[in-house]
Amino acid sequence: QASLPLVVNTWPFKSAATSAWSVLRSGGSVLDAVEKGCARCEVEQCDGSVGFGGSPDESGETTLDALIMNGNTMEVGAVADLRRIKNAIGVARAVMERTEHTMLVGEAASVFAENMGFVAEDLTTNKSLNIFSLWLKGNCQPNYRKNVSPDASKSCGPYRPQAVQTQTRGPRHVGIHSHDTIGMIALDQNGHIAAGTSTNGLNHKVPGRVGDSPIIGAGAYADGSVGAAAATGDGDIMMRFLPSYLAVELMRAGADPSAACKSAISRIKRHYSDFFGAVICANITGHYGKCVGSQIQTAIFFFFQKVMTQIYWDSR
Ligand code: SD4
Numbered sequence: 001q002a003s004l005p006l007v008v009n010t011w012p013f014k015s016a017a018t019s020a021w022s023v024l025r026s027g028g029s030v031l032d033a034v035e036k037g038c039a040r041c042e043v044e045q046c047d048g049s050v051g052f053g054g055s056p057d058e059s060g061e062t063t064l065d066a067l068i069m070n071g072n073t074m075e076v077g078a079v080a081d082l083r084r085i086k087n088a089i090g091v092a093r094a095v096m097e098r099t100e101h102t103m104l105v106g107e108a109a110s111v112f113a114e115n116m117g118f119v120a121e122d123l124t125t126n127k128s129l130n131i132f133s134l135w136l137k138g139n140c141q142p143n144y145r146k147n148v149s150p151d152a153s154k155s156c157g158p159y160r161p162q163a164v165q166t167q168t169r170g171p172r173h174v175g176i177h178s179h180d181t182i183g184m185i186a187l188d189q190n191g192h193i194a195a196g197t198s199t200n201g202l203n204h205k206v207p208g209r210v211g212d213s214p215i216i217g218a219g220a221y222a223d224g225s226v227g228a229a230a231a232t233g234d235g236d237i238m239m240r241f242l243p244s245y246l247a248v249e250l251m252r253a254g255a256d257p258s259a260a261c262k263s264a265i266s267r268i269k270r271h272y273s274d275f276f277g278a279v280i281c282a283n284i285t286g287h288y289g290k291c292v293g294s295q296i297q298t299a300i301f302f303f304f305q306k307v308m309t310q311i312y313w314d315s316r
Contacts, residue, residue, distance in 0.1 A: 004286045007033060009184040009309055010232040010278060013050075016041045017309045020186055030194035031070055031093070033186035038066065038089040038198040041182045049180035052086045053125030055200040056132040057207045058142070062123040062200050064088035065214040068096060071193040071222030078103040080210040084120040085113045089198045092214070094118075103214065135204055143204045144236070181213050183220055183230025185282045193284055195220035195228040195244070201235070211235025217245030226252040227284050229261070233277015233293070241268045247281045257281035258289030265293040280308055 007020045020037030024030070042051035049055060056062055066088035067078040077096025080103060082088050091113040095104050104112050114120050142148055181199035197213040197220050212235035213219035219235075221244035222228035229247035231238055243264035250260035261279040268275050275293055282288040290308045
């Protein structure tokens with residue numbers, strides 16, 4: 001199974017894998033591969049969940065989260081709640097390479113990006129407007145709020161807190177078509193490894209919401225002496241468990257990539273049995289694995305088939 005170099009990513013985003021692959025084949029770095037691969041999805045708006053024009057929040061705006069990590073230098077760049085800039089993974093890389101910081105967020109991150117030469121554009125599209133207006137017509141049910149008053153739950157915010165708890169969150173909000181972040185791992189023949197993510201988060205999220213994807217150790221993690229991992233799924237739950245970090249640490253302790261992914265998912269399922277998500281792992285010898293966690297039995301098979309795209313280049 002092991003073969004180097006290696007590109008592994010979540011979901012059947014083949015053109016992203018192909019882009020990353022061609023970078024490695026032409027001698028490019030693993031960072032370039034991850035950036036190009038994820039950027040390809042940002043341009044193609046993979047599954048509507050990566051890049052512009054997807055997942056409008058409660059105010060109709062699309063905001064982006066992304067992360068890139070160099071497993072050999074342990075440098076990281078991340079951007080969260082990014083507005084008006086399409087190339088979130090590029091901005092994440094600029095945070096890593098053009099600042100001493102690790103993460104920038106929100107409006108200030110967008111201003112930083114503009115200063116770095118990224119073009120400011122409206123991330124809204126007809127599709128995102130349509131998703132948003134359908135939601136408005138459905139009385140703006142607050143998908144991700146709890147403890148809101150019944151009245152408030154039937155009108156668009158601002159939502160008022162209330163003593164009586166209204167459980168609004170449930171499996172209906174998570175599933176194969178509402179969570180399709182790209183998470184990517186690239187490994188070259190010299191043992192260089194990098195990981196990254198890019199997403200537009202969740203439909204109808206509360207403005208300002210940041211998911212797991214840009215959180216180091218949650219959305220992705222890489223360590224050049226061990227391997228890397230990346231996650232996709234219900235970020236509000238996943239980020240509580242740092243599954244990518246956990247998977248890398250398990251591989252460090254000797255677990256093979258499949259077992260490491262499985263343990264990272266099991267840790268979450270112990271607390272949230274209806275959680276939906278997946279982790280992909282690769283070690284520096286080029287072995288890789290995946291694990292999908294879901295209560296939606298009918299979705300597992302479908303999801304399982306499609307969760308990972310991998311391309312090898314056999315140098316022989
Ligand atoms: C998030 N984890 O923002 C992301 C969404 C996702 O596959 O993974 N989609 O919660």
